[in-house]
Amino acid sequence: MGKIFNIFTGHRDKDGKGITKEEAGNLEKLSFINFFKMFSIKFNNIVKSNALFFLCNIPIIFALYALAGFQNIITRAPTDLLYPNIYGVIKYEGINTVTAALNSHFGIFAELSVPSKATMVLYAISLICIFTFGLANVGMTYLLRDSVRNKSIFIWHDFLGAIKKNWKQGLIIGIFDITIIYILYYDLISFYYNSSSFINAMGFYAIVFIALLYIIIRNYLYLLSITFSLKISKIINYSFRLALLGIKRNILALMGIAIVIYINIVLYFLIQPLGVFLPFIFTIGICGFMGVYASWPVVEKYLVKSTKNDNEKIKPLYEYESDDESEESKS
Template structure:
C-alpha cells in the first residue's frame, strides 16, 4: 500500500530537490548570460564580501586624506601678487583682482600623520593586490564553469596554491596600472600640443589593451602551470583572438558603471551616503563575473580543449603541480 501523499511539503527533508535547470550546460553566450547571472547573483554577493577588500584600502585612504588636518592653499599662482597689490595700493580694481584669484583649497598639512597612514595603506594594498585577485578570480571561474563554490575556503585555497606567483604577478600588475595612470594624467595637461595629444591617445589605447589583457592574466595563473612571461604574452594574444567577447565585456562593465552613476543621481537627494556605499556590495563581483564569463570560453577554446584532444591532463591537474 502506497503511503498517503503529503499535502504540505515545505519542511519535508525527504522531498525531491529542484535538480538541474534546463539549459544549465548551455553555451556561454550573450543569450544565456542573464539566465546564468540571475542564478549566481546571490553567490556573487557573497563573493563580493571578499573582493571588496580590493576597494576598501582606497576608500580608507581617501577618507584619511579628506578628514585629516588641512592648510588653506591658494589655487592661483597670481594670488600672492594680487594680495600684495591690494595691500600696497588699495583700489576697486585691485580688490576685484584679489577676489577673482583668492579661491583656496584645503590640502593636508605637510609631514602630518595623514601621509604615514596613507603610505601604510598603500604598502598593504600593493603587497596583497595579486593574492586578492587570485582568490577572487578562482571563485568567479568556478561560478562561470558551474562548479560548486565554497566562498571562504576556495578563496584562501587559491591564494595558498598560487602564493608565490600570485604575489609577483600582482606587483607587476599594480606597477603597470600605476605607470599608465601617471602617464595619462601627465599627457592630459598638454592638450595644446599635437605631439602630446598623440602620446595621450597612445596611452589611452594602451590602457584599453591592458584592461582587456587583465581578463586573462589571473585566469591563466590559476588554471595552468605557466611562467609569468608566458601568461602576459598569452593575455596579449587573447586580447586579439577574443576581441568580440572582450568588447562585450567592456560594454557590460561600462553599463554597470553607468547604472551606478544613475543610482547615485537618483538616490543622492534622499541620502547622500547610501548611493556612495551601495556599489561596495556588488560592483567588484559583478564586473569580475562579466569579465570572466567573456574570457574563460576563449581560454577554453584555445588552450583547454586542444590539450584535452591531445590526451593531456586536465588544466586543473597542471595547475596543481605548481
C-alpha cells in the first residue's frame, strides 16, 4: 500500500544508486542523445503527469461512454433511398412477383444507433472538460518542464500549485486551444470528404500544414504561461515566433509525437483494449514530454537568458537558477 500511496505523493525515497552528479550535469544539455537517457530517468514522472492530466479531465469518461453507444436507441432503417417509393408501390399494388422482387432488392434494413436523451446528457457533462483542459495542461506542463530541467518535483503539490498560480491564463488558453483544435478538425474532415476538386485538395493540404504548425505552437503556449507573466496575446505571439526560431528541434519533436501516436493507433487495431487505455497511461505524457524537451531550450535561449540580461522586458514568475546559483541554494 505504501508504494501505491507514493505514486502521487511525490515521495522519492527509493532503493538504488540513482545518478551521479556528473551524469546529472551531462543531462543539462538537452541533446538528441540525452533525450533517451532523460526519458528513461523521468519516465515515472511522465506516467504520473499523464495520470493527473486525465484525473483533472475526468468528465471525458462520460464522452467516451456516450461515444460507445451504450445508451443509444437502436432502430432499423432501410439502406436504399428508393425504399420509401417501393414501399408505397407495395401498399398500393399488394404483394406480387414484381413487388416482391423489388422489395427483396431495395428492402434491405440495417440497424441504426440514435443518440438518446441519456447520451446527450453524458455529452453535456463532458463539456466540463472545456474548462478543465487548459488547467490540466498547465499542471502537466509544469511537471514536465521541471523534469526536463532536472529539478526535484512533488507531484501533487507542484501540479496543484501550478494550476492555482496560473488558472486564469490556463483557463483562457485552454478554451482557445480547444477552439482551434475543433476548427482544424472540422476543416480537415470537410476538405477530406470534398477534395475532388483541385482547390479543395489544396485546401486540405493547407489545413494539414496549419495543423502541424499549430501542434508545434501549442508546445509553447502552456510553457510560456507557467514561466512568464505575459498577456494572452503576447503568449500566442511569442509561441508562434519561438516555433519558427526552434524549427529544427520542433520538427524532431513533431516526428517523435507522430511516431508515438502511430504506434498507439496500430496497437488499437491489433489489441483494441490496450490501444484504448494507452492514452490514459502514458501516450499523452510522452507526447507532452517530447514537446517540452524540444521547446524549453528555445524558451531558455530567447527569453529566460535574455530576461536575466534585461534584454527583454518580461517579468518571470520564478527566479531562474543558473548552475552556480543552484549549488549555492543547496548548501
